Amino acid sequence: MLVTFPHMGNAYIAMKSVLEDLGVEVLLPPPCTKRTLELGTKHSPELACLPLKLNIGNYIESLENGAEVIVMAGGCGPCRFGYYAEVQREILEDLGYKFEMIVLERPQGNIRDFIKKISVITGGKTILQVLASIKRATEVSVLMDQLEKLCWQTRPREITKGTVSGLMQEFHTRAGHTRGSKQLTILINEYKEKISQVSIQKDKEILKIGIVGEIYTVIEPFVNVGIAEKLGSLGVEVDKSITVSYWVVNHLIKEALHLHNKQEIREASYPYLRSFVGGHGQESVANTVIYYRNNFDGVIHLLPFTCMPEIVARSILPVVSQKHGIPVMTLVLDEMTGEAGYMTRLEAFVDLIGRKKELSGLYGQELLSGN
């Protein structure tokens, strides 16, 4: 039984890990490309969320390659994510594909139901075996995010431009052929070591930008047009408020066990937004405040066109920006997003925050002079 799932940045590493440890044959969809988006856009409702369209593209490309089972995350709440799975199933069935779809929702106090769903693809594995592989996959995803963070810190300081990106391309090619948590852990550690060996300019003055917004657009580089890489090449260190391991640990595991402490998020967003608005809208507001408190120079807010929770956040962020004096730029992403215009906006924003920092006397001429 060939099992596939949609792409979302480095989430495929954790998914491969858990499924392969349980003896499941994984068929990875090809990385998201223009073709993936065109397929998804062609077969989805025009106003559907951009992530739904790309998911459809991923599924079609995997089904064309022989996938038999689709595993996807499900959910509920004020935004449209709650009916994603049903819409996607109907679109694919109308196109004539034969497949089984397993929708994994966060266990609401009943872990047995969750395990039962997984057992459709894992055969006779026991609850303990499934839990052990989830634990190992969580550890792999934490390691993977550490590797990404190391790249965000190293890229703006690297002496030979493109070294980090070249190594990461090599990493992803090898990861696609690496099976199971043990081998993936070895591979990730190998590349953590390689990235930490990259020659850097240690005393270089750099800008720091926090990225907030809708989870898929923050994490998936095809949709955000490689924002971390582009900002890194402009001499900016980025940090993402949401990562795959953050989502797995807090939203999947801790919330299921009622252990997710949202106090910091509630406190930071309280003056501006006091309730859950679906997705990560409240977190976008809170994390902008938190980035300000952590002395970041600016924040970029990413959202797909028509994303309801982030439209709420977008209407609030100008007030947060004005009150705290932290520049915030919102980028709305859709299938028409062009790389040239996008890059121009990033360059203009980096230039603006560089000048702001220069005027405040905290920053030299280095980045502004383009070195």
Ligand code: SF4
């Ligand atoms: S968070 Fe936004 S993009 Fe994601 S499903 Fe909800 S409305 Fe769509």
